[in-house]
Amino acid sequence: AELRELLLSRITDIPDYPQPGVMFKDITPLLADPAAFGALTEAFAELCGRHRVDKIVGLEARGFILAAPVAVRAGVGFVPVRKAGKLPGTTLGQSYELEYGTAEIEIHSDALAPGDRVLVIDDVLATGGTADASLQLIRRAGAEVAGLAVLLELGFLAGRQRLEPGLKGAPLEGL
Ligand code: 5GP
Numbered sequence: 734a735e736l737r738e739l740l741l742s743r744i745t746d747i748p749d750y751p752q753p754g755v756m757f758k759d760i761t762p763l764l765a766d767p768a769a770f771g772a773l774t775e776a777f778a779e780l781c782g783r784h785r786v787d788k789i790v791g792l793e794a795r796g797f798i799l800a801a802p803v804a805v806r807a808g809v810g811f812v813p814v815r816k817a818g819k820l821p822g823t824t825l826g827q828s829y830e831l832e833y834g835t836a837e838i839e840i841h842s843d844a845l846a847p848g849d850r851v852l853v854i855d856d857v858l859a860t861g862g863t864a865d866a867s868l869q870l871i872r873r874a875g876a877e878v879a880g881l882a883v884l885l886e887l888g889f890l891a892g893r894q895r896l897e898p899g900l901k902g903a904p905l906e907g908l
Pocket of ligand 1: 756757758759760792793794795796855856857858859860861862863864892
């Protein structure tokens with residue numbers, strides 16, 4: 734509860750970003766506070782032991798920032814999931830619906846080993862579209878979803894409900 738208060742106090746609301754009517758949750762103050770960033774890293778790293786995690790997948794772009802120190806702390810590998818066209822090697826791609834149009838994310842096809850237990854990390858869960866696509870990519874790569882960890886869940890967007898089928902019982906850990 735104390736950790737939650739600390740972290741929430743380091744996330745600020747930016748109105749009308751990136752579009753009018755949207756309230757954007759800005760995590761940069763948290764990143765700039767080593768006590769808060771360190772405590773978050775520690776909490777996410779503990780999940781790796783609890784859920785027997787072999788690899789951490791970070792979602793571009795803020796997911797990278799949170800996931801990389803967790804991977805180092807937990808002693809497991811870090812694997813990036815990127816927007817289409819950014820990874821240099823052979824990739825698997827997954828497209829998903831946005832409010833207007835579609836988006837695509839990719840992973841290196843050889844980044845995960847069959848049976849790897851993967852924890853996905855991102856900063857904010859909004860509609861759940863990005864996270865859901867990443868779960869599909871991980872399974873298509875032959876690995877297992879150990880869980881999804883996010884700093885902040887925007888409850889009113891019902892991402893948790895959208896993700897429930899894709900999680901297949903794996904835990905969604907929020908703040
Ligand atoms: P979703 O696919 O769940 O609708 O959107 C989640 C993605 O958009 C995440 O990768 C997250 O980084 C980004 N995102 C959406 N809304 C916000 C927000 O208010 N603050 C931040 N920091 N990221 C957001």
